[in-house]
Amino acid sequence: MKQLFQYGPAEIDYLKKRDKKLGAAIDEIGMIERTVNPDLFTALVASVASQQISAKAAETVCARLEDQFGIISPESIASATEEEIQKCGMSMRKAGYIRGIGSAVTEGRLDLSALRELPDNDVISQLTALNGVGVWTAEMLLIFSMERQDVVSWGDLAIRRGMMRLYGKETIDRAAFERYRKRYSPYGSVASLYLWEISHQ
Structure with missing residues (x-):
């Protein structure tokens, strides 16, 4: 549901x-x-994968990611190659961004659960430190994943x-x-x- x-x-x-x-x-x-998607990691991956493409194309890419990796988790993404991610229908640059996000979480450089305790501006600062995540993407995550008001x-x-x-x-x-x-x-x-x-x- x-x-x-x-x-x-x-x-x-x-x-x-x-x-x-x-x-x-x-x-x-x-x-x-x-x-909304309360799972911040999958929402973040989907946001990067969906940049500058139509909503329909974004749905296709996200469905392929799920087919390829099953559960989209920091561990499954960080352990994949950029080529494996790219095969889901995105540019190699985006694949690199997504793998980098997975690595940031698994290596402890980004604590997604801690983000929920931070004010909006601090969340934006931490997310935009990731390659491929701009202010607009961070703001959309605040609304459609974290349900900030x-x-x-x-x-x-x-x-x-x-x-x-x-x-x-x-x-x-x-x-x-x-x-x-x-x-x-x-x-x-x-x-x-x-x-x-x-x-x-």
Whole structure:
């Protein structure tokens, strides 16, 4: 059974009080169901494997990884060759990144369980120290694996497009983005779900 990002009346009521335009969009759209993967390692591997390819292609690559390795674990990935990982349908560079992540965990350079106790910015700092993991990837893991509640990604073009559509702007600069982000806090991740939806309308 798929696990969904959890939010409810408290978060919705807060956002509607803080921002009338967002509140109207929430009423129109209704509840949004987005799946999460609480296994941080497999979520991290899938995020790197999925970079710069379509959602359908990403599903195929992740399915091939499961076929190849069974349970995707730090041990199974670290003990594989880059060629074995690459055969699952990705570039050799991505295969190297993924193997490097497995090695970082098995060698103790990255403690995934300890990440859950850290504030968001420290999680981002640790994850972006890995080759192949940028700020946007780390932020998506905060939302869709760790279910952190207050993430609005400046680096996500769809988030910015959603803001522009919601507020009737042709462009949005960093200062305006930060004003909206602070307005949504501490439920920025829920606002992000709606901004993504608005961006596709």
